Amino acid sequence: xxxxxxxxxxxxxxxxxxxxxxxxxxxxxxxxxxxxxxxxxxxxxxxxxxxxxxxxxxxxxxxxxxxxxxxxx
Numbered sequence: 001x002x003x004x005x006x007x008x009x010x011x012x013x014x015x016x017x018x019x020x021x022x023x024x025x026x027x028x029x030x031x032x033x034x035x036x037x038x039x040x041x042x043x044x045x046x047x048x049x050x051x052x053x054x055x056x057x058x059x060x061x062x063x064x065x066x067x068x069x070x071x072x073x
Contacts, residue, residue: 022047
């Protein structure tokens with residue numbers, strides 16, 4: 001979590017906007033005088049979609065892991 005929310009490191013080390021991490025890219029939608037809420041929410045939604053899809057496809061393995069951890073041999 002600490003690496004995910006690290007905003008200063010990527011800003012200092014990366015020189016191209018194409019290489020920025022997702023939290024840093026989303027932080028650029030917040031300005032000193034206002035926030036571009038539509039773009040910020042669209043970016044947040046797009047960033048969550050792959051995680052939701054991965055969970056949906058791997059859900060059976062999560063359930064199997066929980067079931068197998070409760071069985072004593």
